[in-house]
Amino acid sequence: MKKIISLVILFIISQNTFAQIKERSSSSSVYAGMAYKFVYLTDNTVEDAYPFFQLNSGDFMKELDGFIGITFNERYTLEFSPAYLFTNSSGNNGFYFTENSERLYYYSQQTRLNALPLNGRIKFHPFARTGNKTLEKMYFGLGAGAMYINEEMTNQIFTDDSRSDYRGIKTFANDFWTINYEILLGIASFSKIGVGFELSYRFVPLNQNKSKPLITSVAANFNSANLAANIIYTF
Numbered sequence: 226m227k228k229i230i231s232l233v234i235l236f237i238i239s240q241n242t243f244a245q246i247k248e249r250s251s252s253s254s255v256y257a258g259m260a261y262k263f264v265y266l267t268d269n270t271v272e273d274a275y276p277f278f279q280l281n282s283g284d285f286m287k288e289l290d291g292f293i294g295i296t297f298n299e300r301y302t303l304e305f306s307p308a309y310l311f312t313n314s315s316g317n318n319g320f321y322f323t324e325n326s327e328r329l330y331y332y333s334q335q336t337r338l339n340a341l342p343l344n345g346r347i348k349f350h351p352f353a354r355t356g357n358k359t360l361e362k363m364y365f366g367l368g369a370g371a372m373y374i375n376e377e378m379t380n381q382i383f384t385d386d387s388r389s390d391y392r393g394i395k396t397f398a399n400d401f402w403t404i405n406y407e408i409l410l411g412i413a414s415f416s417k418i419g420v421g422f423e424l425s426y427r428f429v430p431l432n433q434n435k436s437k438p439l440i441t442s443v444a445a446n447f448n449s450a451n452l453a454a455n456i457i458y459t460f
Contacts, residue, residue, distance in 0.1 A: 260290035302348035322438035344370035
């Protein structure tokens with residue numbers, strides 16, 4: 226009789242434990258997706274050289290993002306998000322650069338800019354499980370990681386911005402790694418295949434060796450305000 230009672234108790238405990246594990250596992254979800262992002266570079270020097278919108282070509286400064294993450298209890302999310310920013314647009318303003326004690330004016334004829342942010346992110350859904358179907362999809366978060374920047378410019382060289390004394394034309398290039406931080410605010414669907422929108426601001430210091438006449442050499446930072454449209458698949 227004692228053995229039967231012991232077996233019954235053991236069975237009840239095991240069932241309860243299994244139910245807790247099942248409940249705990251069902252409270253997390255894994256997702257992946259892609260995003261198309263519009264990028265506005267907020268430093269005046271950078272924005273002059275790489276404008277948000279190129280009127281003559283109708284081209285925007287843009288970025289393609291991929292991401293994969295896991296959400297716990299519908300409230301906390303850990304995410305890895307690599308991205309690729311690129312543009313060939315150029316502004317109508319040149320810039321001054323001092324090299325070998327000589328200050329000259331550089332006016333771009335052709336540009337190429339690529340960047341690769343590799344960020345880890347933490348998101349918090351403050352209104353999850355509140356019953357409000359709209360608010361529970363909102364989140365805010367923080368991100369940080371490494372960022373690779375590659376810049377190439379073909380510049381006409383003048384004595385000053387009057388562009389009366391022509392010195393020639395030359396191509397300059399540089400690439401380097403830096404760090405970046407970002408703050409996020411967005412809304413995303415919890416459905417199997419969902420969509421989302423996200424506003425973010427990215428902080429990018431430019432602390433590399435600034436020895437070449439390029440925008441990343443004369444600008445204070447590479448910060449940007451961003452708007453992304455996301456497509457999300459939940460496994």
